[in-house]
Amino acid sequence: VIIYRLHQETDEVNSSVRTSIKGVTYTNNRVWDPAEYAIPIQASLINSFFVMTNIIKTENQREQRCPEYPFAKAICSSDNSCEKGRADIHSHGIQTGKCVSYNGTVKTCEVKAWCPVESMENPPKPAVLSSSEDFTVLIKNNIQFPKFNYTVLNIPPNLNTSCTYNKVTSPLCPIFRLGYILQEAKENFSEMAVKGGIIAIEINWDCNLDSWFYDCSPKYSFRRLDDKKISPGFHFRHARYYKLQQWAEERTLFKVFGIRFDVLVFGRGRKFNVIELIKNIGSMISYFGLVGAAIDIGIRVRNFASCSKSPLYKIYNQKKYETVLDPLQVMYVSYVDDPHVTLIKKPLKTSLQYAQGSIVESHPVKACDADSYSTSESEENHDNEEPGRVQTSKFNVERDYEAYHMVQPFRQDASSPGCQEWCCCGECQPTQKYHEQLCCRRKKGQCITTSIWFQQLVLSSQTLKKALLYKDPFLDLTDSNVNNRLRHLAYKKYVHWRFGSFDLEDRAVVPSCCRWRIRNTYPKAVNHYSGFEME
Structure with missing residues (x-):
């Protein structure tokens, strides 16, 4: 936030630029001062100034007839080659229809123009004003950030007027030597002065206007804008007119080459704003x-x-991903000889023991002592004496198959003479309801109710009473309703033991053998149990 200044609001800079050029030189038997080389016509360009460096001068021009300068379409051999009234894009005037001698070897079409016509020769080399690299320019730059009502000038209050800009020693001096500007733009002044060019003077204002971190000073950089390879340079023409005797008009034509400097100002002001930060x-x-x-x-x-x-x-x-199912449309079963919890979807078309389902998840068994089991006043669906709450949760059931082995070895001949077809342990009670036809085992073997762990973790009166008192230390265990509390808690402990989580208790089906063993240990006063509710 601090590095990228995201705690501040911003405003774009508004600016105005004024320039003043200084320097005098003597060349070609003439004194050149700012009035000579700082051509006023270029002042019409916003935030730009022009310094002349080279010149081609055509003197004593009068409006009359004369031979055209010899270029391809102006060269002729007879009058038939010249069309009266024709003006080519490169010509200096209007053809008269005559072919005249330009010099001893070349003939060109005669034109009505300012004569003599301008020569199309290359500019002088070295440049006439190559010494102008020592001229200086003072740049006055006023900026404003309207949103913050803040104005500042690039001229320091204690400016030394004899200074010149240097990015290391005088980075805030607004007086620039022209040669140094081109040097920073990686250009050679003497070479560029021959045909001219365009240089950008960039002034960047990156201002922090917060009083505790105030910083608002210009940073200058320089680069060339015109292409050095494709039509480089910058030039234009202008003329000075004179009135002679008999009111005849005469002029001197100047083809001026020079460097145009474009002052480009940009920047941004920043100031702390709580809304922007949030x-x-x-x-x-x-x-x-x-x-x-x-x-x-x-x-x-x-x-x-x-x-x-x-x-x-x-x-x-x-x-x-979490699979969300209607909790009333599913049941969960767990077998002592199967390391998985199985999800069974309703409706059932056969005994729950034989119903096909999908594995929820393989997991290690969760072990905890009796005091860690929380109790609830809500009734289990296995007895349905009070409707249990319906939960939709992420199923995270963990068991370990090896922990299922009992202390006593299994007996393979455990089935009793009255064993149901769907019962594999011989301890299940007969029932006509498909959803209650569930054994603790998938294959023939010893019933889990004969295990010492079932006795200690599920049926132990001492363990169950400790768990009840853990939640309610003042619970009356001599109450006539205590058997109901112990029975419901035994169901919960079985689910936590065999299913590994209380999350499944509302839809976990306790096997018939376990359910009846718990009921026989903690019976109701009236021997009537509604069993697991399907809806």
Whole structure:
């Protein structure tokens, strides 16, 4: 925020520029001062000034007839080659229709023009005013930031008028030596003075207007604007007119070459603003969302390139996406001989024991002591004495198959004579309801209710009572309703033990053998249980 100044509001600079050129030289038997080489016509260009460096002069021109300068379309051999009234784009006047001698070897079409016509020769080399590189220019630059009502001038209050700009020793001096300007623009003044050119003087105002970090001073830079390879240079023509005797008019034509300096002012003012700070911080925070999108794209591209789903991609998908199902339309079952929790969708067309489902997730069993089990006054769906709450949560069920082994070895002949077809442990009770036809096992073996861990973790009266008192230290355990509390808590503990999470308790189905073992241990006064509610 501080580095990029996002705590400040900004305003663009408004500016005006004035220039004053100084310097005198003597060349070609003539004194050249600013009135001679600083051509006023160029002052019409906004924030620009022009310094003449070279000149081609055609003197004593009068409006009359004379031979055209010999260029391709002006050269002739007879009058038939010249068309009366014709004016070529390169000609100096209007053809009269006559072919006349230009010199002893060349004939050209006669024209009515200012004669003698201008020569098309190259400019003098070296330049007439090559010494103008020692001239100086004072640049006065006033700027304003309207939004902040702030105005400043590039001239320091204690300006030494004898100074000249140097980016190291005098970076704030507004007086510039022309040769130094071209040097900083990486140009040779003597070469450029022959045909002229265009140089930019850039003034950059980057102002911090906060009083505690105030900084507002110009920074100057220089560069060439015209192309050095394609039609380089800068020139124009102007004339000085005279009245002779008999009111005849005569003129001197100047083809002037020189350097045009364009002063380009730009910049920005900044000042602290609370609203701007809040707005930019909010924008920055929104960009953090792009980080997640970039990571997501990177993982997907890598997985696509590998042509097979990597373990990282599978874990990423499991953590990122949550399958939302109607909790009333699903049930969860867990078997002692199966390391997975299985999701079964309704409606059931056969016994729950045989219903096909999908694996939720493989996980290690969560172990905790009795005091860590929270209790609730809400009734379990297994008894339906009070409707339990319905939750939609992200299923994070973890179990470890090896922890399922009991202290006592399983008996393969555990089935009793009255065993149901769907029961594999021999301890289940008969029922006609498909959703209650569930055993603790998938294959024949010993019932989980005979395990010492079932006794200690699920049925132990001491453990259950500790858990009840942990939540309510003043609970009356001699109450006639205590069996209901113990039974409901036993259901919860079984779910937490076998399913690994309380998140599934509302839709987890307790096997028939376990359910009846809990009911027989903590029975109701009236032997009537409604069982697991489907809706």
